[in-house]
Amino acid sequence: MPDYITRFAPSPTGRLHLGHAVSAFNVWAAAAEAGGRVYLRIEDIDQTRCRPEYEAGIVEDLCWLGLSWEGLVRRQSDHFSDYRAALDTLQARGLIYRCFRTRREIAASLPAGADPDEAGFVSRPLSPFDEAERLSHNAAFAWRLSLEAARSALGARWETLSYQEQTAGGVRRVPADPSRFGDVVLARKDTPASYHLACCHDDALQSISHVVRGEDLRAVTAIHAMLQALMGWPQPVYRFHPLLLGADGKKLSKRNADKSLAEYRAEGMTPEDIRAMTAPA
Structure with missing residues (x-):
């Protein structure tokens, strides 16, 4: 091939x-x-x-x-400015916002035992005044991708969001629904990028045509399909192996x-x- x-x-x-x-x-x-x-x-x-x-x-x-x-070897810590540029693009389009709620606070608002990263947590940006107040006190925050804004930005493409999976029988299209993850974290105050953002950015930059990953990453591939669609990044073919x-x-x-x-x-x-x-x- x-x-x-x-x-x-x-x-x-x-x-x-x-x-x-x-x-x-x-x-x-x-x-x-x-x-x-x-x-x-x-x-x-x-x-x-x-x-x-x-x-x-x-x-x-x-x-x-x-x-x-x-x-x-590409070392991601050498390229934090690349991920910052991608975040700036998303921010300029109104797709991300600062969330000041801690993981503990989010967990407390969910049903007992629910995983804060997979329970569909969504929030809203603070008012400019409240956000400035938090920032003035050096409060920690996460940059979250607004699921609502992403859905609006993709329009009709949201309904056909998918990724390609390579199987023994060939390549097939798999529907991708990132809704279960809610407003995913793309960066934090002290961490320039999340795995999702850096991974998708680098796959596009390095012209990765095929991603071979474990079954444990099958679900989050829906997040990656969403990011690729929003950023106009090419989508690799995915192949999942047993753990x-x-x-x-x-x-x-x-x-x-x-x-x-x-x-x-x-x-x-x-x-x-x-x-x-x-x-x-």
């Missing part, structure tokens, strides 16, 4: 683990199958958790697995202290062992 370009985009908040290996193997396998290219992107917009040593560890682990990429689950049935993650690839390597395991451990059952 000509011009097949995909990417592997980990966050350097810890060492890679088996779940990352599953994703990486799927990305590189898809590119090899299509005769395409893989770029490496370091998604380090969360400056409180990302560390240079973890970025170095990512490169070390990928090289150990025998995986190589093309071109220079590697632990004994508790939950996906493996750094937050759950799953063993890192570096630890397996120190125990004498080989890249072939890692491939065998992550192969589909």
Whole structure:
């Protein structure tokens, strides 16, 4: 397949683990199958958790697995001005607003147990006077994309919002409804961009034609389809792969202290062992 370009985009908040290996193997396998290219992107917009040593560890682990990429590594923290420009465009169009409600306040207004990021939270901008008052006291805030404004801006296109999914049977169109996420956060006062904004911006900038991602990111692809439509960014074809689950049935993650690839390597395991451990059952 000509011009097949995909990417592997980990966050350097810890060492890679088996779940990352599953994703990486799927990305590189898809590119090899299509005769395409893989770029490496370091998604380090969360400056409180990302560390240079973890970025170095990512490169070390990928090289150990025998995986190589093309071109220079794109480090998102080097391009905060790019994301600011995208936010400025959205602000000028009246599509985003400052929300001063904390995550705790939002959770308290929702049914018990509801996830503030997936419960359809919507709000309204403060009056200019009230907003200026909050800002004068250095209050924290999030830049939220107004679902209502987005729907209005897209007009009839809102009803046909969708994304392309590559399956074993070919490419199909999947309806995308971002409504369940409400007014999504695109940046915060101290964080220049959210994952959603930076990811979609960079996919467009790097001419990513195909995105290979885990099933856990299927739902948020609706948010990305909305952003791509609003910004006029090209839409990649998406391909979702199964997750590697632990004994508790939950996906493996750094937050759950799953063993890192570096630890397996120190125990004498080989890249072939890692491939065998992550192969589909």
